[in-house]
Amino acid sequence: MQGKARKVVQAILYEVIAVACVAPALSLMFDAxxxxSTILSILMSGIAMSWNMGYNWAFERWEARQAQRTRTWFRRLLHALGFEGGLVLILLPLVAFWLDISLWSALLTNLALFVFFFVYAFVFQWGFDKVFDVPLSAQQQARC
Known part of the structure; x- marks a missing residue:
């Protein structure tokens, strides 16, 4: 599977599996x-997807104005930290309100989710590539 279909299936599967993992965990951890917990997980998923689109749009606009446009390791690190840090801050009041916990507890919850999603994203992408093969951009060209 390649192109737009791959991206749509990948995004939907990623979020559906994430909600299926996060909702029961939140339910158990907070006796909710x-x-x-499922509604909260779906809300967080929607917010994360929206933040992803907006953040990447803004980052790419900033990047286009830079003299050096190469995506260095440092620039990728800044991108990831900005995205994840922004998402943690955006979700903080929602998690605190929805679970009726303090902002500190919500921050710790968001940080735990960050760790989960770091591992989950790696495992999900590996599994997705095994099932649907890697995109053309990542396939080695045949040698003649």
Whole structure:
């Protein structure tokens, strides 16, 4: 599977599996009902996807104005830290309100989710590539 279809299937599967993992964990950790935790997980998923689009748009506009446009290791690190840090801050009040916990507890919860998603993204992408093969951009060209 390649192109736009791959991206759509990848995004949907990623979020559906994430919600299926996060909702029960939140329900158990905070003694919240499964429906309550599932709604929160879906809200966080939607916010994360929206933040992803907006953040990447802004980052690429900034990047286009730079004299040096190469995506260095440092620039990729800044991109990742900015994205994740921004998402943690955006989700902080929602998590605190929804779970009726302090901002400190919400921050710790968001940091735990950050660790989970770091590992999950790696494992998911590996599995997705095994099932659907890697995109053309990552395939080695045949040698003649």
């Amino acid at each position: 009902g499964m429906a309550h």
